[in-house]
Amino acid sequence: MSSTIHDEIRRVTAEYPDPRSAILPALRLAQDAHGGWLPEVALREVAEALDVTPAYCLSIASFYDMFHVEPVGRRSVEVCTNVSCALSGAQQVLEALERELGVSVGETTADGSMTLRAVECLGGCGWATVVSIDNKHHLHVKAADVPRIVRELDE
């Protein structure tokens, strides 16, 4: 698997005058290949492919919200709680997800399958509330929709 990532990263670096510019796509590839987060081995793979240090990769990964340097669930459920979504019932959606998934916001389910997060504006303010599941945006979500959404997650 590791050599595949290496090749994929090298292909991405070819698009840039400086290979270091490919660090965000490279970390994304590595995170996807390691179950949604970046363990040390993933950082080492990226470091090797880009000819930077693993510490440098960590300094980048820890800066951006979409990278996780601690274990997370295989799938991610994110609720925007910024102003426009909050005005449209985001807190009720978040609480319904807490009940259905049996976790508090910020936690991962006991079986390690899902992490529930509150996140900042996802750029869907006119289609509130926005819930992002594995980076796919569900729009106009109401608390009443949550049981169905969670059922679909299990399928």
Place this chain on the structure above:
Amino acid sequence: MSGAPDVVFAGTDGGALTELAAYEAVGGLTALRRSRSMTPEELIAELDASSLRGRGGAFFPTGRKWSFVPKPEQNPRPHYLVVNADESEPGTFKDREIMLRVPFRFLEGCLIAARGIESTHVFVYIRGEYEREWEVLVSALEQMRAAELLGDVTIVLHRGAGAYICGEETALLESLEGKRGQPRTKPPFPAIAGLYASPTAVNNVESITTVTPIIEMGGAEYAKLGVEQSTGTRVFSLSGNVERPGNYELPHGFPLRDLIHEVGGGIAGGRTLKAVIPGGSSTPILTASEAEKVTLDFDSLSQAGSAIGSAAVIVLDDRCCMVQLAVRVSQFYEHESCGKCTPCRVGTRWLTHILKRIEAGNGTHADLDLLLDVGERINGTCLCPLGDSDAIAVASYVAKFRDEFLQHVEEAGCPFHGSSSLDGIVAPTDVHEAHHGPAEIRRPLEVVV
């Protein structure tokens, strides 16, 4: 949409033009073909004639920005066009709809703009969370490549990874160079030393997409739309407590009252308008009576003490507690502060801290002045305006709704008693504190002489 001329969304008929043939059928690529017989100087002259000003929030004249990029004979390094598609200002969701519905008009604008600054390298820095938008652009770019429309220009679609600060142009360039997205000292400005220390123009998605119709119809014709100082149309993102939220393309100068009550269908549930944030969460708030009077353009909103910003209109009805609003807005900027400049890193945290204690009923009269004092120590002291945005927004809530803040202090609690529309909202910074303990707030050291 309300009889207004579609420019950015022309020919879409409410749908999306994601096939090249469909785009050509409504007159697409005319501007690109015309641009190829024009010199860079002629292109910039059209932009100047159009008076197009940046749609990302700063409203800087686009033609002038391009004219700052040196000629290749003045600076032989590669020239770059970088498109800011990192839309993240709360309330703003227009660029994603532009990329989804008119991807070819956007890419056509990229090619024309590249010619304008004599560049053959375009980077589109697209927000990491925008998955479908990225897929649509990948497909559109592939179709244009297959149709051999790109000429000698390379367009790279670069995905971000979740950081509001990367919408600031120099932070974006740092991020694109593979670094943490932290703003640079200016000068040098990007036009002189931008990406890889080379001449670079950084433009917003809507600005670039608007370049296409400007070359199509001519700058002078475009300038007839809208009002003086704010020409053309704008894609307004309407959200909050309105019946019909969404993106609406309207000419600049459109009355805010009509956007809310006619286009947007009025306040949801027949409630009463309390306030409007007119240009994204960093712009000063307007009271309901101010909102009745302003038009949506640079001059009118500036005169009202606010700004057109990213044209993101957030509507608040009478259930909204202004202290809770201030807490939530401040939490956003605290979370997104990159940490490079101390006044922003520490000041945004202080603003949230003070606001939370006012909301909890533990505030004092002095806290209202303290909020303004902290804000003044942030304003203008940092490399970028992120911290200023928090300070200015909070100061506007205190100024316009001072009685409501005072009520929190005097009644030792929130006068809404749990009925505010923002009550109990959990922000990412709250979750962080719950897991890692409250953010440490240190009093400044006293200097003993």
